[in-house]
Amino acid sequence: MATAIENPTTCEIDNGGVIVADGFQASKAYSADSIVDYNDAHYKTSVDQDAWGFVPGGDNPWKKYEPAKAWSASTVYVKGDRVVVDGQAYEALFWTQSDNPALVANQNATGSNSRPWKPLGKAQSYSNEELNNAPQFNPETLYASDTLIRFNGANYISQSKVQKVSPSDSNPWRVFVDWTGTKERVGTPKKAWPKHVYAPYVDFTLNTIPDLAALAKNHNVNHFTLAFVVSKDANTCLPTWGTAYGMQNYAQYSKIKALREAGGDVMLSIGGANNAPLAASCKNVDDLMQHYYDIVDNLNLRVLDFDIEGTWVADQASIERRNLAVKKVQDKWKSEGKDIAIWYTLPILPTGLTPEGMNVLSDAKAKGVELAGVNVMTMDYGNAICQSANTEGQNIHGKCATSAIANLHSQLKGLHPNKSDAEIDAMMGTTPMVGVNDVQGEVFYLSDARLVMQDAQKRNLGMVGIWSIARDLPGGTNLSPEFHGLTKEQAPKYAFSEIFAPFTKQ
Numbered sequence: 001m002a003t004a005i006e007n008p009t010t011c012e013i014d015n016g017g018v019i020v021a022d023g024f025q026a027s028k029a030y031s032a033d034s035i036v037d038y039n040d041a042h043y044k045t046s047v048d049q050d051a052w053g054f055v056p057g058g059d060n061p062w063k064k065y066e067p068a069k070a071w072s073a074s075t076v077y078v079k080g081d082r083v084v085v086d087g088q089a090y091e092a093l094f095w096t097q098s099d100n101p102a103l104v105a106n107q108n109a110t111g112s113n114s115r116p117w118k119p120l121g122k123a124q125s126y127s128n129e130e131l132n133n134a135p136q137f138n139p140e141t142l143y144a145s146d147t148l149i150r151f152n153g154a155n156y157i158s159q160s161k162v163q164k165v166s167p168s169d170s171n172p173w174r175v176f177v178d179w180t181g182t183k184e185r186v187g188t189p190k191k192a193w194p195k196h197v198y199a200p201y202v203d204f205t206l207n208t209i210p211d212l213a214a215l216a217k218n219h220n221v222n223h224f225t226l227a228f229v230v231s232k233d234a235n236t237c238l239p240t241w242g243t244a245y246g247m248q249n250y251a252q253y254s255k256i257k258a259l260r261e262a263g264g265d266v267m268l269s270i271g272g273a274n275n276a277p278l279a280a281s282c283k284n285v286d287d288l289m290q291h292y293y294d295i296v297d298n299l300n301l302r303v304l305d306f307d308i309e310g311t312w313v314a315d316q317a318s319i320e321r322r323n324l325a326v327k328k329v330q331d332k333w334k335s336e337g338k339d340i341a342i343w344y345t346l347p348i349l350p351t352g353l354t355p356e357g358m359n360v361l362s363d364a365k366a367k368g369v370e371l372a373g374v375n376v377m378t379m380d381y382g383n384a385i386c387q388s389a390n391t392e393g394q395n396i397h398g399k400c401a402t403s404a405i406a407n408l409h410s411q412l413k414g415l416h417p418n419k420s421d422a423e424i425d426a427m428m429g430t431t432p433m434v435g436v437n438d439v440q441g442e443v444f445y446l447s448d449a450r451l452v453m454q455d456a457q458k459r460n461l462g463m464v465g466i467w468s469i470a471r472d473l474p475g476g477t478n479l480s481p482e483f484h485g486l487t488k489e490q491a492p493k494y495a496f497s498e499i500f501a502p503f504t505k506q
Helices: 128-132 182-186 210-220 255-260 287-296 312-315 316-335 356-366 398-414 421-426 446-459 495-503
Strands: 034-037 041-045 062-064 082-085 088-092 118-124 148-151 154-160 171-176 201-203 225-231 237-239 265-271 303-307 339-349 373-377 427-432
Touching: 041 237, 088 312, 088 446, 128 148, 128 210, 148 446, 182 255, 182 287, 210 255, 210 495, 225 303, 237 287, 265 287, 265 339, 287 303, 287 316, 312 316, 312 356, 316 356, 339 356, 356 398, 373 398, 398 427, 421 427, 427 446, 446 495
Parallel strands: 201 225, 225 265, 265 303, 303 339, 339 373, 373 427
Antiparallel strands: 034 041, 041 171, 062 154, 082 088, 088 118, 148 154, 225 237
């Protein structure tokens, strides 16, 4: 599911809050609790920091030396893997196979395109004698970039100018967001989040966000899933609304407060098809955990959703960081007596989750993550049997959705054999894309919605959603973030929500 940033009238994204900080200087020493600005984000150090030490948001400046292996077309590479072709080194930016890194068409030097390989220049290679005789690490030495040392029996290479930082040290800089006043701006929910809920997605970055309180009053839609919180950019561990708006003082928060005052509530979704998720830009699990905690705390949330799709559903590094951080934050919530529900939203086929999607859930289980539910995007299958344009009433897309849920049930049962069928049903969610889908030839009609609703009620699913509430309107017959692409005779205003709204029950 993709948000659509529509030429915002004011770009509200800032450096994480209202504090003004000086720019970080690598040659300068900083005392504990200093706040600096770096790459348009604020960072705060927990300890005194010497010059030529850690860069805010950066990895340890020492990288363990490992001879890069020759690239092979048959090998699967994931983010961080390094290879050599004709004496030149390359680093994989995400999952890739058979894409020759030596070809310019596969190179991504600046991270600004969708190609998988980052050129690193001439491959570094050392003889055993050079490795064994490398000087031992000395914290008082000011090392130039690309210096080889030995530390605790292993070799490391400096990635930048560095002093008084060992290869085992952790970065003391943490992203700092000023959340002052946010809790008051969003209000407090009056009721518990329902165990079975219709919570349509709201593209919370559109210029034309619907009046949520009015939808609750006039259409009995009381709960919504706000999308999407993502990283400011691929390299900045800073949460934003769709990269365009800051978290602290977003003008649209008044809509959340009005909804809550009317008895409704929201959950928030982190991720989406576009932009980098926090789990990708935040290389430090503790930073990531703190962001999750702060988002829930300051937006007064009871439920948090993670939308994992696109290349990120196969990005093992971010998958593992996310699961580790979710486990940590769940432990923290438990110690504080807080019950925060976590949902994962994943792409699906009529045959069930892809192997990549199952890997996300298997890794989550292995790391101790407790999921309240798994919501699946019953849309955009790209499957010939789900081609449904001009087939209104045949329920082709609806049958693809119910087939996906049936197969998801079997997959979750295999992952959680001790849960009953009813418990598995209650931890499943289905979210179709109403009307015209992104995949050409796929259309979800009102008759499909009725079939999905019947199946959801029969199974007593945990959640039904749609992408999105702003699209639950007639308009043109094309794909749009602001209408469903059907005629008003086929689907009048909020017709899909009229079908799904009765699903909500405590």
